[in-house]
Amino acid sequence: MTETDLTTLFTKTRAQNNLSDRQLKVLQASLTLFAKVGYDRASTTDIAQLAGVSEGTVFSRFKTKEQLLRAILTPFIDQVLPLAADEFLEQLQMENLPHFVDFITFITHDRMSFVMKNRGEFKIFVQEMGRNPELLQMLTQRLNTLINSRLSELLMAYQDKGELVKWAPMRISRYITSVLLGYLLPNVLMSDEPLDIEAQTQEVVEFLLRGLHA
Amino acid sequence: MTETDLTTLFTKTRAQNNLSDRQLKVLQASLTLFAKVGYDRASTTDIAQLAGVSEGTVFSRFKTKEQLLRAILTPFIDQVLPLAADEFLEQLQMENLPHFVDFITFITHDRMSFVMKNRGEFKIFVQEMGRNPELLQMLTQRLNTLINSRLSELLMAYQDKGELVKWAPMRISRYITSVLLGYLLPNVLMSDEPLDIEAQTQEVVEFLLRGLHA
C-alpha cells in the first residue's frame, strides 16, 4: 500500500515554505478545529489556545483567518493531493498488476486506507465544499487532468486485454469513486470508529468487477 | 414520475402550522441563504432583508436562528422525506414493474428528478451534516427502516425471479445510492446548470444492471 500520510507531507511542504515551529503548531491546531467544529465556529482564540501560542501569533504569518484555511486547503489540492496521486500512480505502475481484478483491488484498498488516514482534512474539505464550490472545481479539474493523462493509459491497457468494459475512462473513474465514497463518507463524517478495510475491499471489488468487466 | 416537490409539501405543512405569509417568506429566505452561503454565514439581518420584513419579524415565530434551521430541516426529515418516500414506494408498487431493468430505471429517473427539484434543501442538508452528524444518523436510521420494511420485499421478488444478485438488500441499496449520489452531488453542490436526466439515467442503469444482475 502507498504509505502516504498527509501530515508527513505537510511537514515536507513546511520546509519549503519556511514555516517555524510555532506556525506549524498554528496550522495543526487550525486543522484540528476546522475538522471538529467547522471553519466558521472555530475561533482564532481557540486556535491560539490549542496551539499554545498567543492570539497575535496566529496572525503573524497568515494575515487573516481565511488565509489560514487556504494554507491548509491549497497545499492539500496543489501539492499534497498531486504528490499523493503521483506516489499512488507510480506505485500502481511499479506493481505492474497483470489483471484488472488486481488493479481494482489495489486501488480500493489503497484509497480506503488513504482516506481513513487523513480523515481530518477530508472532513474539512467536504464541509468547505458546500460553501466554496470553487474548491470542488479545483479538485475535480486536477483529478480530471490526472485521470486523463495517466490513469487512462492504464485503463486502456485492461480494455485492450479484454478485461474492462470499453467506456470512457472518466465514466469508469466516476463509478469507482462513487462506490468508494459511498463506503467512506458516512464513516468520515459521522463516526470515529475504524473501518474494516479488508472486508469492505472484498465487497466493493466484487461489485465493481461485475459492473466493469468487459 | 413521482410528482413530489418539497416546496409544495412545505406549503402543505405550512397550513398545518399556521404560518403567515410573512413567516413563510422568512422561511424561504432562510432556505435560500442557508443553501447559498451556509448557516453560519447567513446573518439574520440578511434573511430579513431578503424576506422583505423587519429584523424583529424573523424572530416572531422562530425564537432563535437555530430554530429557523430546525424549522427547515426537521420537517424535511420527519415529514417531507417520509412522505416523499411513501409516495415513491406506492408509485413503485403501483407501477408493478415486471423486470428489474424497469425497476432500476424507474428508481434512477425518479430519484434524480426528486433531488434536482429540491436542490436547495439538499445542499443545506449536506452542509449541516458536517457539523451535526446527528442529522445524518436521523436520516440513515429512517432510510434503513424504510428499506428494510418495504424495499426489501420488492428486491426479494426480483431475486426470486432470478433477475437480481442475492446480496443483502442493504448492500444493494448502498450501491444504488452511491452511484446516484456520485452523479447528483457534484451538481447539487457546485452548479446551477440543469442535468440531462434522461441521458444520465441510461448511463447509470447500464452500469447498475451489470453490477447487480443475478
Add this chain to the structure above:
Amino acid sequence: MTETDLTTLFTKTRAQNNLSDRQLKVLQASLTLFAKVGYDRASTTDIAQLAGVSEGTVFSRFKTKEQLLRAILTPFIDQVLPLAADEFLEQLQMENLPHFVDFITFITHDRMSFVMKNRGEFKIFVQEMGRNPELLQMLTQRLNTLINSRLSELLMAYQDKGELVKWAPMRISRYITSVLLGYLLPNVLMSDEPLDIEAQTQEVVEFLLRGLHA
C-alpha cells in the same frame, strides 16, 4: 384598626377614572409584575399575558409603559396614601386616645397592618425610589404637610399633658417611622412570611415609649 386596603381604594379610584374591566386587569397585572421582578424586567408582553388581554390592549389607555407605572404610583401618592392618611387620622381622633402609650400602640399596630396589607405597592415604591428620587420627594412632601397640619396637634396635646418629650413633631415622627420601617422593610423586601404583628408591636412600643416620654 383602620380597614384600609389599597386594592379596595384602587377600585374606588377606578370608578372615578372610568377604567374598564380590562384596563383594571392590566393595572393589577402590572402591579403584580412590577412588585415581583421590578419595572424594567417586567415586559409588557408578560403583563398582557398575566392580565389575559392582548398586547395592544395594554396600550389602549396608558400610552406608554412609563404611564402604566405612574398610573400605579401617582394615585398611590396622590389619592390612596392621603385617603389612607385621612382615614387613619380620623380614626386616630375618633379613638380619642387619652394617653401617649395608647396613641403610640395604636399607630404602631395600625401602620404595621397597613404596610403588610399592601406589600406589593410598597415593594414597587421602594424599588422605584432608587431610580426616581422625585418619588421620595413627592412622598415626603405630602407626609410632611400631613404631619405638620394634623399630626402635630395631636402630638402637642400629649406634650402639654407632660407625656411626650418636647421635640419638634417632625423629629418625633422620624423616630417612629424609622423604627417601624426597621421592622417592616426586611419583611416587605425579602420574605413572604407573615409578621407576628402583636408581638412586634409590643417590642416597638416598649422602645419608643422609653425614647419619647417626657
Add this chain to the structure above:
Amino acid sequence: MTETDLTTLFTKTRAQNNLSDRQLKVLQASLTLFAKVGYDRASTTDIAQLAGVSEGTVFSRFKTKEQLLRAILTPFIDQVLPLAADEFLEQLQMENLPHFVDFITFITHDRMSFVMKNRGEFKIFVQEMGRNPELLQMLTQRLNTLINSRLSELLMAYQDKGELVKWAPMRISRYITSVLLGYLLPNVLMSDEPLDIEAQTQEVVEFLLRGLHA
C-alpha cells in the same frame, strides 16, 4: 473616626485581582452608572463611553454585565464590608469607651461618616436589594454573625455596668440600625447635599440613649 473608604479598599482588592487601568475604569464607570440610573438602565455602551474604552473592553475581563455587577457587589459584601467591620470593631475596642454614651456616640458618628463616604455603593446595594433579595440575606447573615460574635460582648459589658437595658443584643442593634438608616437613607437615595454629621449625631444619640439606658 475609622478611616475606611471603600474606593481605597477597592483599589487594594484591585491589586490582588490584577486589574489593569482600563478594567478599573470600567469598574468605576459601572459603579457610577449603576448608582445613577440603576443596573437595568445602565447600558454597556454607556459604561464603555464613560470609561473611555471600547465596547469590547467592557467584556474583556467580566464576561457578562451580570458579572460586572457582581464584581462590584461581591467584594463589597465578602471583602470590603467585613474588612470595614473589622476595622470598625477594632477601633471600637481600642477606644475602650468607658460609658455607653461614649460608645453610642462613637458608633453613630462613625457609621454616618462611613455610609456618606460610600454613597455610590450603598445606593446600588439598596436598589439591587429590591430585585435580588438574596443580597439582603447575605448581608444580614454576615452582620448577624458579626454582631453575635463580637458586638454582643461589648454590649453585655455595658449591661453589666448597669448602663444599658437588658435586651437581646440583636434587638438593640436593630434599633440603632433603624434610627441610623432613618437619617441616612433619604440622603443616600435622594440628594447630593452633604449631611451635617455633627448635629445629626447629637440628635440621634439623645434619642437612643433615652430608649436604651438601663
Add this chain to the structure above:
DNA sequence: AATGAATGAGAGTTCATTCAT
C-alpha cells in the same frame, strides 16, 4: 518575533410601541 490587551464592526435577540384588521 511574540505577546495579549484593546478594538469596533457586526452578530443574534428583545421589547415597547404601532396599526391594519
Add this chain to the structure above:
DNA sequence: GATGAATGAACTCTCATTCAT
C-alpha cells in the same frame, strides 16, 4: 374597542484583527 402581527431601535455579547510593548 380589542387584537396580535409587525416594527426597528437598542441591547448584550463575540471575535477577527491590530499594535504598543
